[in-house]
Amino acid sequence: MNNKLKNAFVGAAFAASLSACKVITPIPTQDVEPEPLPPPPAEPLITQYYDIELRDKITLFTSEKFMNELRETESLITQNPNDNYQHIINVTINSPGGHVREGYRLLDAFEKSSNNFNFKCEEQASSMAAIVFIGATGTNRDAGPDCTIMIHQPYFTIYEPRDSFNFIATTEYSALKPQYELAKNDPNIQSVVIKQPGAPDYKLSRAEILNWFERLHKYRETVKERLSETTFLNPNDIEIILDNGNNYFSVESAAFAGMIDTINGAPPTSEHLQQGEILFCNNLPTLSLCA
Numbered sequence: 001m002n003n004k005l006k007n008a009f010v011g012a013a014f015a016a017s018l019s020a021c022k023v024i025t026p027i028p029t030q031d032v033e034p035e036p037l038p039p040p041p042a043e044p045l046i047t048q049y050y051d052i053e054l055r056d057k058i059t060l061f062t063s064e065k066f067m068n069e070l071r072e073t074e075s076l077i078t079q080n081p082n083d084n085y086q087h088i089i090n091v092t093i094n095s096p097g098g099h100v101r102e103g104y105r106l107l108d109a110f111e112k113s114s115n116n117f118n119f120k121c122e123e124q125a126s127s128m129a130a131i132v133f134i135g136a137t138g139t140n141r142d143a144g145p146d147c148t149i150m151i152h153q154p155y156f157t158i159y160e161p162r163d164s165f166n167f168i169a170t171t172e173y174s175a176l177k178p179q180y181e182l183a184k185n186d187p188n189i190q191s192v193v194i195k196q197p198g199a200p201d202y203k204l205s206r207a208e209i210l211n212w213f214e215r216l217h218k219y220r221e222t223v224k225e226r227l228s229e230t231t232f233l234n235p236n237d238i239e240i241i242l243d244n245g246n247n248y249f250s251v252e253s254a255a256f257a258g259m260i261d262t263i264n265g266a267p268p269t270s271e272h273l274q275q276g277e278i279l280f281c282n283n284l285p286t287l288s289l290c291a
Helices: 003-020 060-079 100-112 128-135 173-185 206-230 235-242 251-256 270-283
Strands: 046-055 085-095 116-126 141-143 148-151 157-160 163-170 191-196 199-205 247-249
Touching: 046 060, 060 085, 060 100, 085 128, 100 128, 100 206, 116 128, 128 148, 128 206, 163 199, 173 191, 173 206, 191 206, 199 206, 206 235, 247 251, 247 270, 251 270
Parallel strands: 046 085, 085 116, 116 141, 116 148
Antiparallel strands: 148 247, 157 163, 191 199
């Protein structure tokens, strides 16, 4: 090898060695925090059910019995708190109704309660029991296929003054109203005579007519408020229903009007609602749902 080639080869080899030994300075990087671990899955809630019943006529005795059971159940829930449990009170109703005052006492208890309720109508929820069933919370209202809901206006029962077992009539709002207006506007009126079709005339003192009618009006307004808030009906619809006497609703017609949420634990089918519309509007064609 001549000297020129030798020198060129040595030079190339030296340059290659320098390139191989070149130090690469790393680019500084910021510290990166590791991704947080996902939280462990929450334990599924366990539902704890409590059963109480409203059966028979709503009287002072039956409402007091129900209230005691409700208080005991709520106390039991309070004494056993557990974040993994949700507590639901099942209320079974099978009642022909009863005293208006006691019914509103039950409504107040449900309204003030912080607990969750499921309502079940077995055979009937009538009169004041219907208002409790439909309007207590306005949710979770289930009805068996044989349940009948009956709504009518609140009234007082009139008995013979000298015989508390001799039934005379039931007060009708429309029959009391004109006599109430007379007595209210004329303090000289001492008593009024109430005439109702199909029932004997009966006499009320001025104090009685003022007291009774104003209480009936208050009850009536509360029914309109409750039902218009918890159904698909408006206050004018409720007014028509109350003036229509006894109004009976099957589970299908009750579902159509928004009085119940489920039938035997399941949402109403389209067939249920179609049948309900036919039944409901045949009986009450002037209501807004049927227009």
